[in-house]
Amino acid sequence: MAERVFRDHPPHTGTRFADAFADLVRRHQSMVFTIALHYLADRPAAEELAQDVFLQLHANLANLKSEEHVTFWLRKVTAHRCIDYKRRRTLPQVSLEEVAEPSEPARSEDPFLARKLRQVIASLPERPRLVMILRYQEDMGPEEIAEALSLPVGTVKSHLQRTLALLREKVSRSIGEVTI
């Protein structure tokens, strides 16, 4: 996409370029917004952060070579911006009630369990939280996550294992050994 945008419309202005960029935003806005939402557990903050990410994308589009490159770049920049955002602003601790509710009905059998999982993930430290979001929201492998977060693959695998164990324990404690 980026390649096509720049091959067909070299300057950063013009209606056709704007249309092509708008298509690019529409294709990726859900991904960027949801990573930020799951990380920050704050809808307005997630929207603000996602908009900043797309402004940065607009400024850096010339350096991106393909659609896959754009996707990788967006995930990486969103993840790093989430960490920076959280460090700059101390957001209030999330409670079970405050965790973002999905706009579509959950495919899960148990909406309470899904809510509990999101709440536990929102309370994790920054790196494990991002690892979990990228693994289970974006279905990325440990190697891809390691590259996006500039972490060793071993660290990513270890975060995944420990967080899964922690989640199982926390969810079991609050819900009981029903479905997990």
Added chain:
Amino acid sequence: MTDKNMNLEDELKSALRRQQAPPHFTERVLAQIAEQNSSTQAVRTPWWSIFTQPLLRWAAVTATAASLVIGGIHYRTVQRERTQGEAAKQQLMLALRIAGNKLQLAKARVNEINATPSTNRSRSEEE
């Protein structure tokens, strides 16, 4: 992987699935980009716009070239005057050294005459 793990991972995928961005998200992003572009242009306008006019551009080039030529001439004049001053200073120093040597010689001569014995002087007076 155990069934428990599979279940938990499935639940996680479901809980963390992608959600729709807020309505009109794309439009707001594009509006911000347009705003950013216009503000960047407004900031650039005051000093860039001067040189977009050909007459002013040539005037600026001419003024720069003239300044360079005048500056060069002035620099060379100063350098020449400095060289001439250095040469004059060297000549003066040489003249002073020569005059000093002459004075030393004259003083030595006077001392020599004064030191001649008085008998020699009286004999020469009798003769």
